[in-house]
Amino acid sequence: MRRGLVIFLIINALIIVFLVRSVFTLLTLLVEDGSADAIHSAEIPPPNSPRIDDRPQLIPKIIHQTYVNDTVPERWREAQKSCVDLHEDYEYKLWTDAKSRELIATEYPWFLSTFDNYSQPIQRADAIRYFVLSHYGGIYIDLDDGCNRRLDPLLSYPAWVRRTNPTGISNDAMGSVPHHPFFTLVIESLIPYNRNWKLPYITVMYSTGPLFLSVIWQEYKRGRPSSTIAGSSVLGGRKCTRLGWQCSGESKDTDGGRI
Numbered sequence: 092m093r094r095g096l097v098i099f100l101i102i103n104a105l106i107i108v109f110l111v112r113s114v115f116t117l118l119t120l121l122v123e124d125g126s127a128d129a130i131h132s133a134e135i136p137p138p139n140s141p142r143i144d145d146r147p148q149l150i151p152k153i154i155h156q157t158y159v160n161d162t163v164p165e166r167w168r169e170a171q172k173s174c175v176d177l178h179e180d181y182e183y184k185l186w187t188d189a190k191s192r193e194l195i196a197t198e199y200p201w202f203l204s205t206f207d208n209y210s211q212p213i214q215r216a217d218a219i220r221y222f223v224l225s226h227y228g229g230i231y232i233d234l235d236d237g238c239n240r241r242l243d244p245l246l247s248y249p250a251w252v253r254r255t256n257p258t259g260i261s262n263d264a265m266g267s268v269p270h271h272p273f274f275t276l277v278i279e280s281l282i283p284y285n286r287n288w289k290l291p292y293i294t295v296m297y298s299t300g301p302l303f304l305s306v307i308w309q310e311y312k313r314g315r316p317s318s319t320i321a322g323s324s325v326l327g328g329r330k331c332t333r334l335g336w337q338c339s340g341e342s343k344d345t346d347g348g349r350i
Contacts, residue, residue, distance in 0.1 A: 128312070130251070135244045146247040150266050152181040153229030154242075157216050160187050170237035177238050184223070188212075191219040198226060205282050207301060209299075211291060217262060217299035221277045224250075228269035236264055250274065252304070259305030273311050280307050 095142045115172060136142035154174055163171055163185075175183055186194075195206045209215050220231045230242055245251060250267040252260045267274050284303055296302040 130248065143243050146244065147282045148243075148246045149249055150230065150246040150267050151228045151269070152178070152180050152246070153184060153227055154178060155184050155186060155220065155223045155227070155229055155231045155233050157186045157191065157219060158234060159171075159212075160189075161185065167234040171234055174232055174238040177241050181242075182229075184227075184229075186219055186223060188215070192207040194219070194222065194226070198222075199278070202278070202281065205285055209285075210287070211295050213295055214292060214299045217295070217303075218278075218281055220262060220265070221274055221281070224265060224267040225270060225274040225278050230265055231262075231264065233263040242266075252308070259301060260308055261301045262304050273308070275310050276314075277304065277307050280310075317348065 092144065096274060136146070156171065156174075192203075192206065196203050202218075202222075206215060206218060209218070223229070224231055230245065232238070245266050248266070250265075250271040250273050252265045255261040280303075283305075285293070285298050288297060297306075
């Protein structure tokens, strides 16, 4: 009887340890304000400021967006056009489903099976944005996010993401140099985090979406040397955090937003 009780207690203790380890990073997001990595508005030169030309350009001038095919719905064309028109000297890449799969098959064949077998199309849309930033570098922007000003000041940070409320980061606008260690970690973590949580929303959020990205951000910050110059930044409304550029503020609402 006593031996059975000991075994029972050991098994329960192991289960508790496993559960705590599984959710520890999630719990740290509750107290994470991103201030240590923040890029403040005072750091960002105003439009047409000569300070912009004095800053180093680290991120290549590429804008990435994704859609099922080349025919972007009318409701998103104005936002798309605002970014294209403001950045005539940037390369523009619209990643359709076919082009996305071709890139994965050609450059990342180890991921093709996972990519093809995602249960939700949005998971492929999430994943491809991480791969193109890691592979080419540049800036990714959701189609329903428009541009109010040029993105040039953001090219000076090795990588950046946007802060969201109440905690964590979003994947609707991100920038990076090619092969930044944060996005390398992100794409390498996609397979281990590919789990079915029964509820589609939770499955998407925690396998490829903003919750997944926020957890990897926390893991990256814990693992990187304090002396590294490849920091992580967060971009939002008025404050940003360093991967290179992450700003804290409001994430886009249902009608989209401007960056």
